[in-house]
Amino acid sequence: MTARAIPDGADPAAPALSVRNLSVRFRMRGGAHVAAVTDASFDLAAGECLALVGESGCGKSVLASALLGLLPANAGLDGAALLDDGTDLLTAGERSLARTIRGRRIGLVPQSPAAHLTPVRTVHSQLAETVRELTPVPRKRTGLATRAAAERAAFPADHLDRYPHELSGGLAQRAATALALVGDAPLLLADEPTTGLDRALVERTADELRRTVDEGRALLMITHDLAAAARIADRVAVMYAGRIVELADATRFFGEPGPRHPYARGLLDALPERSFRPIPGMPPELGDLPAGCAFAPRCERADALCGTQPRFDGRTACHHAPAEDPSRA
Amino acid sequence: MLELSNITAGYERGKPVLRDVSLAVARGEAVGLLGPSGCGKSTLARVAALLHRPDAGTVVLDGTTVHDYRHRAPRALRTTVGVVFQSPRQSADPRLRLRDLIAEPLKATGRRIEIRERVDELAHAVGLGGDLLTRGAHEVSDGQLQRACLARALVLRPRLLICDEMTAMLDASTTAALVAAVEAYRRETKASLLAVGHDQVLLDRWCDRTVSWAAPSAA
Amino acid sequence: MADIRSIRAVRPVRDIRPNRSTRTLRVGASAAVMAAVVLAVLLVPPLVQLDEQAVDLARKLQPPSWQHPFGTDDVGRDLLLRCVYGLRVSLLVGVVAALAATLIGTAVGAIAGAFGGWTDRVLMRLVDTFSSVPHLLLGIFVVAMFRPGVWPVVVSVALTHWLSTARIVRSEILSLRSRPYIDAAISGGASRRRVAVRHLLPGVLPQAALAAVLMVPHAMWHESALSFLGLGLPAHQASLGNLVQSARGSLLAGDWWPTLFPGLLLIVPTLAIAGLAGAWRDRLAPRRRSELML
Numbered sequence: 001m002t003a004r005a006i007p008d009g010a011d012p013a014a015p016a017l018s019v020r021n022l023s024v025r026f027r028m029r030g031g032a033h034v035a036a037v038t039d040a041s042f043d044l045a046a047g048e049c050l051a052l053v054g055e056s057g058c059g060k061s062v063l064a065s066a067l068l069g070l071l072p073a074n075a076g077l078d079g080a081a082l083l084d085d086g087t088d089l090l091t092a093g094e095r096s097l098a099r100t101i102r103g104r105r106i107g108l109v110p111q112s113p114a115a116h117l118t119p120v121r122t123v124h125s126q127l128a129e130t131v132r133e134l135t136p137v138p139r140k141r142t143g144l145a146t147r148a149a150a151e152r153a154a155f156p157a158d159h160l161d162r163y164p165h166e167l168s169g170g171l172a173q174r175a176a177t178a179l180a181l182v183g184d185a186p187l188l189l190a191d192e193p194t195t196g197l198d199r200a201l202v203e204r205t206a207d208e209l210r211r212t213v214d215e216g217r218a219l220l221m222i223t224h225d226l227a228a229a230a231r232i233a234d235r236v237a238v239m240y241a242g243r244i245v246e247l248a249d250a251t252r253f254f255g256e257p258g259p260r261h262p263y264a265r266g267l268l269d270a271l272p273e274r275s276f277r278p279i280p281g282m283p284p285e286l287g288d289l290p291a292g293c294a295f296a297p298r299c300e301r302a303d304a305l306c307g308t309q310p311r312f313d314g315r316t317a318c319h320h321a322p323a324e325d326p327s328r329a
Numbered sequence: 330m331l332e333l334s335n336i337t338a339g340y341e342r343g344k345p346v347l348r349d350v351s352l353a354v355a356r357g358e359a360v361g362l363l364g365p366s367g368c369g370k371s372t373l374a375r376v377a378a379l380l381h382r383p384d385a386g387t388v389v390l391d392g393t394t395v396h397d398y399r400h401r402a403p404r405a406l407r408t409t410v411g412v413v414f415q416s417p418r419q420s421a422d423p424r425l426r427l428r429d430l431i432a433e434p435l436k437a438t439g440r441r442i443e444i445r446e447r448v449d450e451l452a453h454a455v456g457l458g459g460d461l462l463t464r465g466a467h468e469v470s471d472g473q474l475q476r477a478c479l480a481r482a483l484v485l486r487p488r489l490l491i492c493d494e495m496t497a498m499l500d501a502s503t504t505a506a507l508v509a510a511v512e513a514y515r516r517e518t519k520a521s522l523l524a525v526g527h528d529q530v531l532l533d534r535w536c537d538r539t540v541s542w543a544a545p546s547a548a
Numbered sequence: 549m550a551d552i553r554s555i556r557a558v559r560p561v562r563d564i565r566p567n568r569s570t571r572t573l574r575v576g577a578s579a580a581v582m583a584a585v586v587l588a589v590l591l592v593p594p595l596v597q598l599d600e601q602a603v604d605l606a607r608k609l610q611p612p613s614w615q616h617p618f619g620t621d622d623v624g625r626d627l628l629l630r631c632v633y634g635l636r637v638s639l640l641v642g643v644v645a646a647l648a649a650t651l652i653g654t655a656v657g658a659i660a661g662a663f664g665g666w667t668d669r670v671l672m673r674l675v676d677t678f679s680s681v682p683h684l685l686l687g688i689f690v691v692a693m694f695r696p697g698v699w700p701v702v703v704s705v706a707l708t709h710w711l712s713t714a715r716i717v718r719s720e721i722l723s724l725r726s727r728p729y730i731d732a733a734i735s736g737g738a739s740r741r742r743v744a745v746r747h748l749l750p751g752v753l754p755q756a757a758l759a760a761v762l763m764v765p766h767a768m769w770h771e772s773a774l775s776f777l778g779l780g781l782p783a784h785q786a787s788l789g790n791l792v793q794s795a796r797g798s799l800l801a802g803d804w805w806p807t808l809f810p811g812l813l814l815i816v817p818t819l820a821i822a823g824l825a826g827a828w829r830d831r832l833a834p835r836r837r838s839e840l841m842l
Binding site for chain 2: 738751
């Protein structure tokens with residue numbers, strides 16, 4: 001891990017991102033509320049990758065959008081999301097988000113890179129524009145800096161003059177990653193970076209993201225692809241019905257003793273390399289959540305206790321989580 | 330059940346996306362077709378579903394040599410094959426409620442009497458319950474919509490099911506649930522399956538044999 | 549612990565769209581104007597038992613007053629009343645002609661898009677041919693073949709305005725035709741006709757309806773232009789174009805009101821319709837869950 005410049009005013013011990021009790025509500029027509037994210041808390045340190053996993057509609061993309069200030073107008077926020085210098089992403093105005101945070105403090109690795117790139121301009125011109133915008137490099141040396149930025153994401157220099165549609169899926173992903181890395185942001189946010197890619201490309205993308213983490217960045221990766229998460233993450237957060245129900249080390253989560261929360265166990269068991277057995281039923285509607293544990297209706301261990309909301313103890317939110325083995329805790 | 334011989338197909342003249350590909354699926358067999366994205370396996374799936382006319386090669390479906398494609402293909406032959414595509418958003422008519430989406434093939438083939446019974450039965454089989462059937466496509470999640478698309482593909486009791494990257498956008502649990510629904514249908518009807526995908530682990534687990542795109546003519 | 553029921557007052561998120569209140573104001577004003585216009589042309593003629601043709605030479609060319617809010621014309625007819633009658637005729641011609649043009653355009657565009665091949669080529673060349681003739685010239689040619697009256701004007705407008713709708717509908721159908729849901733319908737045994745009627749056409753109807761609404765002002769202006777040239781409605785019949793045309797002389801004499809008010813009645817509804825259509829277009833994009841990111 002290389003040493004990285006820490007912005008002024010930053011507490012070196014502070015995590016790169018600290019999310020505290022984040023809740024997002026959408027007001028719907030007719031006065032109804034949709035609880036897209038409820039009470040999410042986690043820390044993310046420099047040089048660490050946290051994978052936020054869950055099925056589509058569990059609220060993980062909403063969480064990402066909240067961090068970037070990209071929620072629609074009918075959303076309401078609560079809680080805090082602090083960067084290492086104490087900036088709260090949720091209260092920062094659109095102006096400071098655009099000028100000092102997006103691209104500079106948080107880099108976004110998009111879901112569909114081909115759609116993220118402007119189709120009528122070459123990779124070089126887009127990268128150069130971002131370099132001019134985000135770095136103090138003098139105009140004369142922009143070309144050099146652009147090539148360096150491409151190199152950082154392993155984008156081949158001889159492809160810089162191509163248009164996005166002339167790139168393969170893998171190269172388009174690298175181009176988008178290169179754009180995200182230009183501002184040298186200490187925190188990267190990847191929203192489903194591997195969706196729609198084939199297995200070989202998923203692995204390559206994951207490895208490249210892992211490399212940027214090993215250089216000292218913090219990466220929050222949002223995905224439903226457990227295999228990609230297993231390949232890259234240091235820690236795994238599982239989201240269900242808008243709540244984080246499990247937060248565990250990746251080695252523990254994917255290996256022994258496995259996840260603590262029955263939903264996370266079910267998700268892993270559904271993988272074709274494991275028992276390939278689906279979790280019965282479907283996730284609840286975020287606009288119509290049950291009073292107690294949202295997973296209880298699908299859970300074989302559910303009992304009367306599950307009628308009340310389990311508290312998230314920093315590891316899991318389940319009344320029936322197995323007792324911790326002190327040697328592993 | 331399905332024999333594709335020396336298929337060459339593409340969308341622009343002189344630029345085939347696949348060349349001289351052969352593949353056979355026996356009656357009751359489940360074949361996985363594995364390949365990287367953009368290799369033309371989806372085009373092959375569309376040829377097999379009689380949705381795209383190949384530039385060269387022959388397609389024999391259920392003992393009948395196919396001469397016409399899309400609307401020109403005889404309706405009975407067309408409906409022998411059920412298809413499920415990768416993106417449920419793109420493959421569902423956005424104006425239909427899920428119930429109408431599933432019932433659409435029955436209406437199109439003049440079998441309205443069966444709607445009530447078949448739709449409820451299939452909704453149960455793919456795990457769509459509650460008021461979901463009365464919702465529009467934009468009011469359900471990707472996973473729920475894909476369940477409805479699978480139900481639509483099964484509603485005419487096809488003897489061959491083609492799943493083109495059916496689960497690529499879905500989470501592990503929904504993937505397992507959809508595959509289980511397909512397998513339950515196949516156990517009941519002895520239907521054949523052509524599953525196209527890029528996840529070797531999934532296809533190996535799901536299918537009787539998996540053909541890799543690098544050597545599909547060997548099949 | 550933030551429970552759903554006990555959630556504290558959550559902070560509203562910045563609205564990055566253009567100012568919400570001006571947008572609401574614009575839509576509200578447009579709706580109010582259109583409601584007033586429609587009510588006026590529907591209710592005034594039957595309720596107010598006045599003769600818009602009543603000549604009163606003693607009161608000719610009077611400027612606006614309480615008795616005649618829009619003033620009177622060169623033979624002493626009340627201009628407010630004549631403007632309402634004129635607006636009624638212009639609106640009627642506009643709506644009927646826009647509907648007819650939309651029907652023709654949608655049919656041609658849908659057939660061209662759904663069948664493709666030669667049908668498409670022949671129909672679209674036909675559209676190109678029509679487009680290459682200036683609208684007004686073609687319109688004049690059509691009305692010149694008939695006696696002056698409402699229907700020749702409607703036909704003239706319809707024949708010159710269906711082209712853009714045909715293009716919109718065709719391109720929309722072409723883009724829908726390549727969607728996997730059309731493949732799924734074909735595989736489900738749907739006939740060519742069923743695909744066109746049940747899956748393609750409903751997808752383009754909102755676009756076509758929007759085009760029709762936006763076409764109403766076009767048609768009104770076309771009618772006014774024809775009437776202004778003396779080729780539209782018979783001169784004695786009040787239409788906005790006729791009113792402006794017959795008042796040309798008095799404008800030179802410094803009497804501004806006989807041209808101003810009919811002109812305003814042409815411009816204001818045009819803006820109101822554009823305002824409403826704009827709001828409608830914003831809502832047309834189907835609200836998907838993905839836009840809520842759920």
